[in-house]
Amino acid sequence: MKTNNRRDFLKKSIMGLSGTALLASGTSLDASGKAIENTPATLPTRPLGKTGIHTPLISMGASGVTSPGLVKAxxxxxxxxxxxxxxxxxGNNEIVVGEGLKGLPRDSFLVGTAAIPDDMNKGAGTLMSGFTVEKYMKTAEASLKRFGLETIDFVLLPFASKKETIQNEAVLKTFEQLKKQGKVKYVGIASHGGTVEALNAAAETxxxxxxxxxxxxxxxxxxxxxxxxxxxxxAGMGIVAMKTTAGAARSKSGPSINTDAALKWVLQNENISSxxxxxxxxxxxxxxxxxxQNLKMTEQELKELGMTSENGLGLYCQQCQQCVPQCPHHLDIPTIMRSYMYAYGYKNLEQAWHTLAEVDLSNNPCHLCxxxxxxxxxxxxxxxxxxxxxxLKDVPIDLLSV
Structure with a gap:
């Protein structure tokens, strides 16, 4: 697609998605429907599906956060x-978030976590034979303990891409029990790839x-x-967006993209709650x-995004999985590319290291090709x-965690 065509496509997408004005700014609501205190009256909010919650358009993803003080700020x-x-x-990140929110009125904030089962193939998005309700319950309960909370507002099944996993009876039963026991208020999925199948499967349930x-x-x-x-x-699901800056940089050592423009573009879709x-x-x-405070996009911002997208620049992997069968060594390339993005785009070497550790790169087979x-x-x-x-795999993790 040529640059002008791509820019026109982005512009038309915005026009088609933004037919309804933003909801009125004002007080946010917590999971019980009570007013969230201290939310600036000028901070725009949107409803989060059928939950009854109104949330500010920006929420915090805490993957790179190491200080409870930043969470509090x-x-x-x-x-x-x-x-x-x-x-x-x-799991330490959940502790950091919990410490940052400690002592605050529980009805004044919302907290969620993506709880991956021990018996899950992240790359394939499938569950392994060892998955049980009891084991996944313990996984979610461990998150509660690390947060220091009796109840988590949201627990998400991460790396959700397959209908068979999302609609798995044991997964649904686990979420049902967590809700029934009052440990979780709302449940959901987190999807890096195969998102169309994931959303359709989740909505069906x-x-x-x-x-x-x-x-x-x-x-x-x-x-x-x-x-x-x-x-x-x-169908009543609240949609929140991640990976919204497409890696944040145009290349490994190149300039950053216009992140304001990238975030504005996402929020033109009125179905994106936050x-x-x-x-x-x-x-x-x-x-x-x-x-x-002002989501209107300028022609220059559209031009920048259109040119960046057309030139194939950026660090964002589509997680489409099409590369895996093409590789003679069947490397989990999408996961490796996520590690690359964490390292060079988000400058989060610790997360990059942990992500890379999920892949067997013991002999780095790319040397053979x-x-x-x-x-x-x-x-x-x-x-x-x-x-x-x-x-990065040869760097001791303790050097990255300092």
């Missing part, structure tokens, strides 16, 4: 929804309340994905909160990227 700035995952920092999905201006199957988002929203943004400084929190057979949909030089990021 984000809260005091108006952020009310905080997402972690039990695999961020081997009538069980899932929310979905966290990868969504940005570089999304290649945008029309199909928007249809699935609309269908899920119509962006879960990885905010690692108070300055970034304030920058994002300022951005949501003179020519890479993989034809990447995003036009990545896969072999060079794999060989580059593979160096």
């Amino acid at each position: 984000a809260y005091e700035s108006g952020v009310k929804l905080f997402f972690s995952a039990n695999y961020y920092g081997r 009538g069980v899932y309340d929310v979905a966290m999905i990868g969504y940005n201006y570089k999304t290649q199957n945008l029309e199909e994905l928007n249809t699935a988002i609309h269908r899920a929203a119509k 962006i879960v943004s990885g905010m690692t400084s108070v300055e970034l929190v304030q920058k994002n909160l300022k951005m949501i 003179d020519v890479c057979n993989v034809n990447c949909a995003s036009r990545f030089d896969v072999r060079n990227k794999v060989m580059d990021i593979a160096r």
Whole structure:
């Protein structure tokens, strides 16, 4: 697609998605429907599906957060929804978030986590034979303990891409029991790839309340994905977006993209309730909160996004899985590319290390190939990227956790 065509496509997408004005700004609601205190009256909010919650357009994704003080500062700035995952920092990230929110009125914030089962193949998005309700219950309960909370507002099944997994009876039973026991208020999925299938499958069950999905201006199957988002929203699911800056940089060592423009573009879709943004400084929190005050996009911003997308620049992997069967060594390339993005885009080496550790790169088989057979949909030089990021596996994790 030529640059002008891509820019026109982005513009038309915005026009088609933004037919309804933003909901009136004002007081947010917590999971019980009570008013969230201290939310600035000027901070725009949107409803989160059928939950009855209204959340600010920016929420905190805590993957790169290492200081409880930053969580507290984000809260005091108006952020009310905080997402972690039990695999961020081997669970330590949930502790950081819990410490940051400790002592605050429980009805003044919302917290969620992506709880991956021990018996799950992340790359394939499938459950292994050892998965049981009892084991997954313990996984979720461990997150509660790390947060220091009696109840979590949201628990998400991460790496959700397959209908068979999302509609698995044991998964649904686990979520039903967590709700019944009052340990979790709402359940959902988190999807990095295969998102259309994931959203459709989740909406069919009538069980899932929310979905966290990868969504940005570089999304290649945008029309199909928007249809699935609309269908899920119509079914009552709240949709929150992650990976919204498509890796944040144009290349490994190149300049950053216009992140304000990238985030604005996402929020033109009125079915997106909130962006879960990885905010690692108070300055970034304030920058994002300022951005949501005016979502109107300029022609220059559209031009920048259109040119960036057309040129194939960026660090964002579509997680389409098309590369895996092309590789003679059957490397889990999508996971390796996520590690590359964490390292060079988000500057989060610890998360990059843990992500890379999920893949068997003991002998870095790319050295055995003179020519890479993989034809990447995003036009990545896969072999060079794999060989580059593979160096990280030899770095002791304690050096990255300092």
